[in-house]
Amino acid sequence: MSEQNASRLAGFSFLGLITLLLAYQLIGEIIVRAFNLPIPGPVIGMFLLFISLLFHSGWAKRWIEPSQHFLRYLSLFFVPAGVGVMLHLSRVGEQWLAIALALVVSTIVSLVVTAGVMLLIMRLNTRIGGVKKHD
């Protein structure tokens, strides 16, 4: 989307936001297909939008508020996919113990490992930073 287009849409913040997001998603989908990438289109779109924002700081200011309103409903967007669990009830039924344990334990492990690695590297960082200061 060109800058001219973006500024013309500025007055209609939600319409403008959804146009911006869908346009970036579309570009992402085209790139994924053109280069046969394993990465989903919306993620490419997110990456390209992030890069674009770095070059157009005015854009970001305009879209922060409308995007917060939109992302407030993020959990609603998961509901249709969640209902899809009914398609797999027979599979889940046969393997329920394996699936339940895998989901619960791996979620705990993920929380602990993520927090642990981050704390560890932050501590190493400040220690190296501290040593440099003393020099």
Add this chain to the structure above:
Amino acid sequence: MTKVEDIWVYLAASPLFGLVLTLVFFQIAQAIYRRFNHHPLLNPVALSVLGIIGVLALFDINYETYFEGAQFIHFLLGPATVALAIPLYQYRQTLKNLWLPIVMAVSFGLVAAGLTAFWIAQSLGASIETMLSLVPKSVTAPVAMGIAEKNGGVATLTAAFVVITGILGAMMANWVFNLMRLKDDRVKGIAIGVSAHGLGTAKAFQLSDQMGAFSGLAMALSAFIAALILPWMMGAL
């Protein structure tokens, strides 16, 4: 007057039914959740999913018919993923200062979640499709589904695992953090975002704004890192 059955035939086949059902149940679920002071067990997504499955089972409507209407809501996951670029941009300064701990934590957390889920399912005799569908389950839905689909998993099964994981993460995060005696909201946010994507981020925003912002950042970052490393990891499993 038209017979009730005729109206029912129209309703059951119309996309409007699935759409309205989803919107109404989600708002009822949110009201219940608020009424009980955001009790973790009453997660609004879990409640609305259970309620909708109940209604569909009661009236013998299949998922395909429901999804004809619900797809309009499902579709918004795409632009919502793109929209994550905006909070990511807002916290670019923090990202710049803490990029190494954040990137390392996100990468290790993602791999740990995927491998633990895979190994537990494997040792308890789950099928290979189930095992592979579990690997990307901590990543936000559109990305996880895309990764599963292209690497031997089943996209709709992964979607279900993603939602269940998000609900579990939102329910258990505070308990795990208390056990770890964790105080830093930035670290908590990153851990929730990696482990429980958007559903965890919604929970993190309730606990503190900073935790929410960091959770959103971790979710966005983990979507990107997952797309880069999980296909490779799943190929190796």
